Amino acid sequence: MAAFVPPNERRVHSPHLPLGDHREAPFYGKDIISVSQFTRDDLEYIFGVAKEMRAMVERVGTFDLLKGKILANLFYEPSTRTSSSFLSAMERLGGSVIPISEVTYSSVAKGESLPDTIRTLECYADVIVIRHPEVGSAKLAAEYARKPIINGGDGIGEHPTQALLDLFTIEEELGRVDGLTVTMLGDLKYGRTVHSLARLLSLFVVRLNYVSPDILHMPADLIEELAAKGVSQKEYTNLDPVLAETDVLYVTRVQKERFEDLNDYEKAKGAFLISPETLQEAKEEMIVMHPLPRVGEISLELDSDPRAAYFRQMEYGLYVRMALLAMVLGKA
Ligand code: ASP
Numbered sequence: 001m002a003a004f005v006p007p008n009e010r011r012v013h014s015p016h017l018p019l020g021d022h023r024e025a026p027f028y029g030k031d032i033i034s035v036s037q038f039t040r041d042d043l044e045y046i047f048g049v050a051k052e053m054r055a056m057v058e059r060v061g062t063f064d065l066l067k068g069k070i071l072a073n074l075f076y077e078p079s080t081r082t083s084s085s086f087l088s089a090m091e092r093l094g095g096s097v098i099p100i101s102e103v104t105y106s107s108v109a110k111g112e113s114l115p116d117t118i119r120t121l122e123c124y125a126d127v128i129v130i131r132h133p134e135v136g137s138a139k140l141a142a143e144y145a146r147k148p149i150i151n152g153g154d155g156i157g158e159h160p161t162q163a164l165l166d167l168f169t170i171e172e173e174l175g176r177v178d179g180l181t182v183t184m185l186g187d188l189k190y191g192r193t194v195h196s197l198a199r200l201l202s203l204f205v206v207r208l209n210y211v212s213p214d215i216l217h218m219p220a221d222l223i224e225e226l227a228a229k230g231v232s233q234k235e236y237t238n239l240d241p242v243l244a245e246t247d248v249l250y251v252t253r254v255q256k257e258r259f260e261d262l263n264d265y266e267k268a269k270g271a272f273l274i275s276p277e278t279l280q281e282a283k284e285e286m287i288v289m290h291p292l293p294r295v296g297e298i299s300l301e302l303d304s305d306p307r308a309a310y311f312r313q314m315e316y317g318l319y320v321r322m323a324l325l326a327m328v329l330g331k332a
Contacts, residue, residue, distance in 0.1 A: 025327060025330045025331070025332060026042070026045060026327070027042075027324075027327035027328050027332075028327070028328065028329075028330035029148060029328065029330070030148060030327075030328055031138075031142040031145075031148055031149045031150070031151075031328075032148070032149075032150045032151060032160055032161065032324060032328065033138050033139050033142055033149070033151045033158075033160065034139075034151070034158050034160055034196075034199075035158065035160045035163050035164070035196045035197075035199045035200040036199060038164075038200065038203070039203070040203050040204075043164070043167065043200075043203070046164060046168075046320065046323055046324065046327070047167075047168050047171065047320075047323075049323035049326065049327060049332045050168055050316075050319040050320045050322070050323040051319070052323075052332075053318075053319040053322040053323050053326070054319040057092060057318070057319070057322075061092065062091065062092045062093075062094065063092070063093065063094060064093075064094035065093045065094060065326055065331050065332075066090065066093035066094050066095035066325060066326060066329060066331060067094035067095065068094075068095070069090075069093075069095040069096075069126045069127070069325075069329055070095060070096050070097070070098060070124065070125040070126050070127075071086065071087075071090040071095060071096070071097045071098070071125060071126070071127050071128070071129065071325065072097075072098045072100065072121040072122075072124065072125035072127070072128045072129070073086055073087060073097055073098065073099045073100060073101070073129050073152075074100045074103075074117070074118075074121060074128055074129065074130045074131070075100065075101040075103070075130075075131045075152070076103050076108070076130075076131060076132045076133060076137075077131050077132065077133050077153065079101070079131055079152065079153070080292075080293065081291075081292060081314055081317065082129075082131060082152045082153065082159075082161070082162070083099070083101060083129075083131075083152070085314070085317050085318050085321050086129050086150075086152070086321050086325070087099065088318055089318055089321040089322040089325055090325060092318075092322060093322055093325060093326060095126075095325070098121065098124060098125055100121075107120075114132070114137060114140060114141060114144075115140070115141070115143075115144040118130075118141045118144050118145050118149070119144060119145075122145050122146055122147040125147065126147055126148075126329060127147055127148045127149075127150065127325060127328055127329060128141070128145065128147060128148070128149050128150070129149075129150045129152045130149060130150070130151065130152055130154075131152035131153045131154075132153075132154055132155070133154075133155045134154060134155050135154050135155045135156060135157035136154060136157065137154045137155070138150075138151030138152075138154045138158075139151075139154075148328040148329070150324065150328070153192055154192070155192070155258075156189075156190045156191075156192055156195070156255070156258055157192055157195065158192055158195055158196045158199075159192040159193045159195075159196050159291075160196050161317075161320065161321060161324060162192075162193045162196060162197075162291055162317070163193065163196035163197045163199070163200045164200070164320050164324070165313065165316050165317035165320040165321070166193070166197050166200075166250070166289060166291070166313065167197070167200055167201070168316050168319070168320050169287075169289060169309060169312065169313045169316045170182075170248055170287070170289075172316060173287050173309055173312070174247060174248070174285070174287065177201070177204040177206065178204050178205045178206070179205060179206075180204075180206050180207075180247040180248060181206070181207040181208075181209065181242070181245050181246050181247050181248075182197075182201060182206055182207070182208055182209070182246075182247065182248040182250060183208075183209040183210075183211060183239070183242050183243075183246040183248065183249050183250065184197070184198065184208065184209070184210055184211070184218070184250045184252070185211040185212065185239060185249065185250065185251050185252065185272055185274075185297075186211075186212060186216070186251055186252035186253065186254060186271075186272060186297060187212065187216045187252050187253065187254040187255050187268070188210050188212045188216055188217060188218040188219075188252070189212070189215070189216040189217055189218070189219060190216070190255035190258035190259075191252040191253070191255060191291075193252065193291040194218070194250065194252055195219070195222060197250065198218070198222060198226060198231075199222070199225070199226070201231070202225075202226050202229045202231045206231070206232075207232045207233075207234075207245075208226070208231060208232065208233045208234075209233075209234050209235075209236060209242040209246070210223075210233065210234070210235045210236065211235075211236045211237070211238065211239050211242065211272075212235075212237065212271075213237065213267075213268045213271045214237060215264055215267070215268060216254070216268055217235065218233075218235070223235075239272065239278070240281075243278070243281050243282050244281050244282065244283070246282060246283070246286055247283065247285075247286050247287070248286065248287055248289060249274070249282070249286065249287070249288045249289070250289045250290070251272070251274055251288060251289070251290045251294075251297050251298055252290065252291065252297070253290075253291075253293060253294060253295050253297060254268050254269045254271070254295075254297075256269070269295075269296070270296065272297055273296065273297060273298075273299060274288060274297060274298045274299065274302060275298075275299035275301060275302055276299070276301050276302055276305060279302070279305065279307065282307070286307055287307055287308075287309040288302065288305075288307055288308050288309060288310065289309050289310055289313050290310040290313070291313075292310060292313075292314065294310075298310070
């Protein structure tokens with residue numbers, strides 16, 4: 001006699017498909033855990049959908065593509081942009097959201113395990129975005145979930161949806177990615193956004209410069225991983241030698257919450273300040289990006305410079321996240 005398989009388990013390998021979903025949609029039912037899962041064709045597809053989302057938002061604001069679908073936004077770490085842009089994305093697509101950001105008020109505070117919390121939420125939601133302080137947490141969640149899991153940042157690991165929106169920003173602002181020099185500056189050790197972006201950029205022909213204080217270098221294993229793919233990478237402790245050749249200056253915050261010794265944070269925190277004076281030697285046609293929040297790395301005076309792309313970057317994020325939700329739910 002065949003062993004009893006509970007109905008829930010049966011769906012692990014054949015996700016149930018509500019009417020109107022498209023099985024053949026390339027990302028249907030998929031998790032988004034790491035940028036390593038994407039090819040250049042995937043990126044072209046995602047950005048094509050993101051552009052359609054932008055056109056629809058500009059034309060009608062909100063529409064019913066994901067009507068009846070529910071997103072669970074599960075945030076174990078602080079977030080402004082990722083959580084609210086996913087919320088806005090879902091609502092602009094006509095869906096709704098279970099927001100769980102105060103995990104202190106949920107059963108997590110009672111000691112519930114991540115797999116159990118995920119199994120709970122997927123009873124109520126069609127897709128789950130998770131941000132968690134531990135590297136690998138989104139992957140772990142995906143192993144237990146029958147519904148798509150989207151990694152909204154796993155500790156110092158990855159932040160794939162940020163990297164997708166970063167790349168979309170670069171393409172939209174500069175018209176291309178191949179041939180560019182991208183300079184990443186700040187906390188390259190703990191900054192998950194640069195870990196994901198550097199990996200994603202390795203699909204293109206780019207030159208990467210890493211500018212950081214000595215104690216906040218890009219992780220050696222990531223540098224090796226990209227070197228094996230033939231990516232040109234150079235490390236600096238000062239922006240001056242590479243500013244003039246830079247097409248994209250990607251500035252990051254020193255990640256205070258990741259330091260074991262706050263004295264090290266104090267030493268590193270004021271290392272860089274990008275201001276209008278800094279950009280005097282920069283190209284006319286270049287952009288300054290930042291995943292935000294900024295806490296003193298970019299002066300407010302730079303905001304009115306057309307090269308300051310960090311606020312536009314957030315808006316691109318809305319369209320990319322709308323695209324991702326529609327795709328994993330089989331509607332794009
Ligand atoms: N918001 C980005 C992140 O969650 C960048 C940062 O916090 O500095 O990784």
